[in-house]
Amino acid sequence: MKYVDYKRVPIKHYNADERIKTLNMQTLVPYTLDEVVAESSRCLGCGLCIQGCPARIDVPGYQIAMANGNIEDALKINFEKLPFVEVCGNVCPHPCEDSCVLEDNKGSIATRHIKRYVAENISDYKDVLKVKVQDLGGHPSVAVVGAGPAGLTVAFYLSINGIRVDVYEATDKPGGVMVHGIPAFRLPREAIKKEAEHILSYGGRIFYNTKIGREVPFEKLMNDYSAVYLAVGNWKPTRTKIEGEDLKGIYHALDFLYRINNGEKIDVGQNVAIIGGGFTAYDAARVSLRLGARRVAMLYRRSDVDRPGYPSSNADEELEEAEEEKVIFDWETSPFEYTGENGHVKGLKYWKNQMVDTGKGRRQPVPIKDREYYIDVDTIIEATGQREDLSFIPQEILEKMKTTPGGDFVVNQYNMTGYPGIFAGGDITNKRKDIISGVADSGRASMGILLYLKELGKIERVPQRLTNYEGGPYSITYYEMEDKEAPGVSPNPTE
Numbered sequence: 108m109k110y111v112d113y114k115r116v117p118i119k120h121y122n123a124d125e126r127i128k129t130l131n132m133q134t135l136v137p138y139t140l141d142e143v144v145a146e147s148s149r150c151l152g153c154g155l156c157i158q159g160c161p162a163r164i165d166v167p168g169y170q171i172a173m174a175n176g177n178i179e180d181a182l183k184i185n186f187e188k189l190p191f192v193e194v195c196g197n198v199c200p201h202p203c204e205d206s207c208v209l210e211d212n213k214g215s216i217a218t219r220h221i222k223r224y225v226a227e228n229i230s231d232y233k234d235v236l237k238v239k240v241q242d243l244g245g246h247p248s249v250a251v252v253g254a255g256p257a258g259l260t261v262a263f264y265l266s267i268n269g270i271r272v273d274v275y276e277a278t279d280k281p282g283g284v285m286v287h288g289i290p291a292f293r294l295p296r297e298a299i300k301k302e303a304e305h306i307l308s309y310g311g312r313i314f315y316n317t318k319i320g321r322e323v324p325f326e327k328l329m330n331d332y333s334a335v336y337l338a339v340g341n342w343k344p345t346r347t348k349i350e351g352e353d354l355k356g357i358y359h360a361l362d363f364l365y366r367i368n369n370g371e372k373i374d375v376g377q378n379v380a381i382i383g384g385g386f387t388a389y390d391a392a393r394v395s396l397r398l399g400a401r402r403v404a405m406l407y408r409r410s411d412v413d414r415p416g417y418p419s420s421n422a423d424e425e426l427e428e429a430e431e432e433k434v435i436f437d438w439e440t441s442p443f444e445y446t447g448e449n450g451h452v453k454g455l456k457y458w459k460n461q462m463v464d465t466g467k468g469r470r471q472p473v474p475i476k477d478r479e480y481y482i483d484v485d486t487i488i489e490a491t492g493q494r495e496d497l498s499f500i501p502q503e504i505l506e507k508m509k510t511t512p513g514g515d516f517v518v519n520q521y522n523m524t525g526y527p528g529i530f531a532g533g534d535i536t537n538k539r540k541d542i543i544s545g546v547a548d549s550g551r552a553s554m555g556i557l558l559y560l561k562e563l564g565k566i567e568r569v570p571q572r573l574t575n576y577e578g579g580p581y582s583i584t585y586y587e588m589e590d591k592e593a594p595g596v597s598p599n600p601t602e
């Protein structure tokens with residue numbers, strides 16, 4: 108079926124040979140204003156994309172604003188749900204685009220590129236938003252553990268509602284994986300700094316180098332604050348346990364990226380093998396090229412059409428960007444031994460897999476073991492996942508909070524755990540494990556915390572909406588309070 112007869116405005120890429128020379132040079136050339144207006148004018152306003160966005164941002168609302176060149180309204184519409192507009196304009200996997208009605212015809216509306224334009228062209232959010240901090244009849248204190256996107260989002264929405272927020276962060280800067288994991292060539296550091304500073308400008312305090320469970324016991328938070336929001340992310344590496352894993356030159360991707368993002372220099376040599384196929388694997392591969400590797404191969408156990416995120420436009424884009432930089436892909440591969448020389452990794456042995464349909468969800472990789480393959484390597488980076496470390500929470504409290512067999516928290520519709528007053532969000536609760544899902548958790552949790560505080564008698568009223576900008580409301584979608592039932596009264600745990 109033909110909807111409109113003009114195509115998506117293409118996004119240009121900076122030259123791949125040039126961009127792999129530095130760790131900072133961006134991949135995508137930003138849209139110009141003319142391009143943004145042309146692209147957003149294609150939007151039909153049907154709103155299907157809203158269902159695709161985990162935070163239910165009013166996507167057509169900001170397309171219509173930008174089609175009219177109204178950048179300030181476009182920013183305000185995003186801010187109803189998202190205080191990280193520039194971050195998401197750069198790295199959101201944009202699931203909304205996959206549900207755009209134009210996807211199969213001339214290409215979905217480039218919502219992420221438009222979002223990037225909006226954020227990058229407004230330097231002072233405060234001046235545009237003119238937030239009216241609400242007085243809810245009380246100023247209780249809430250502790251947030253972790254200054255990643257989930258923790259900072261709660262800090263923002265609570266601070267602008269007059270709640271005192273203290274954020275405890277184990278490292279020396281805000282941003283979580285955005286700053287310690289995602290490389291600067293995909294996400295400029297100025298964007299994270301600008302958005303974190305803006306969030307904290309409404310009175311939230313942040314304590315760096317303060318790991319809960321090490322510098323401050325968890326029980327102290329329970330005593331000192333009216334509610335606690337846990338947003339500690341997934342920081343415990345999952346290793347392959349392949350023979351030879353302890354050799355020098357073998358890293359877990361999270362540790363590797365953390366060290367590079369914090370200024371360390373790592374000599375990766377000429378040949379690098381990455382084990383894995385998700386966000387982290389791509390970043391480790393592309394960083395290795397920028398550190399001087401000549402041949403970087405990604406070894407993934409499944410086939411290309413079974414890779415993480417596929418099918419989606421984001422999965423296509425990350426593959427395209429990596430292929431432009433000449434990353435090599437070796438699908439359906441199972442490494443089984445790392446070989447070494449003088450204590451340093453030298454090579455990698457692997458089998459090829461066949462993909463077997465077991466009738467239960469994704470096809471499973473099964474190694475064909477009658478033939479072994481070998482490649483020379485100087486460095487191996489395992490991007491084989493990470494999980495939560497909840498060892499800072501005393502066992503008796505953890506048991507009451509309830510976790511899934513995979514270790515994530517079980518939370519109710521307001522992201523409250525089984526322990527009244529302790530809320531959780533971000534990578535420790537949601538399945539998608541991306542920034543926008545953490546932000547969505549935190550929007551729900553912010554409303555839940557306000558309801559809980561009202562239930563405790565710490566505030567007198569709960570606002571209809573979390574935001575209060577000059578001239579608002581600025582969105583057709585916002586957190587509705589249909590039943591106004593406090594989360595502490597009737598927890599309804601869901602996985």
Ligand SMILES: Cc1cc2nc3c(=O)[nH]c(=O)nc-3n(C[C@H](O)[C@H](O)[C@H](O)COP(=O)(O)OP(=O)(O)OC[C@H]3O[C@@H](n4cnc5c(N)ncnc54)[C@H](O)[C@@H]3O)c2cc1C
Pocket residue numbers: 198199200252253254255256257258275276277278282283284285288289317318319320338339340341342361364386387390499532533534535540541542543545
């Ligand atoms: C390499 C990589 C690339 C990615 N790329 C993308 C992408 O392009 N787009 C996307 O949307 N998502 C991406 N993701 C996923 C995304 O980064 C995460 O989903 C998101 O950061 C999760 O946010 P969070 O706030 O839950 O946790 P985190 O970002 O992990 O933040 C948790 C914070 O808590 C702190 N902390 C942990 N324990 C404690 C404690 N006990 N006391 C105090 N502080 C503590 C940590 O230091 C950290 O700052 C990527 C992930 C990785 C690893």
Ligand code: SF4
Pocket residue numbers: 149150151152153154155156157166167170206207208209215216218
């Ligand atoms: S689905 Fe596409 S056309 Fe419809 S509102 Fe969203 S961006 Fe516009």
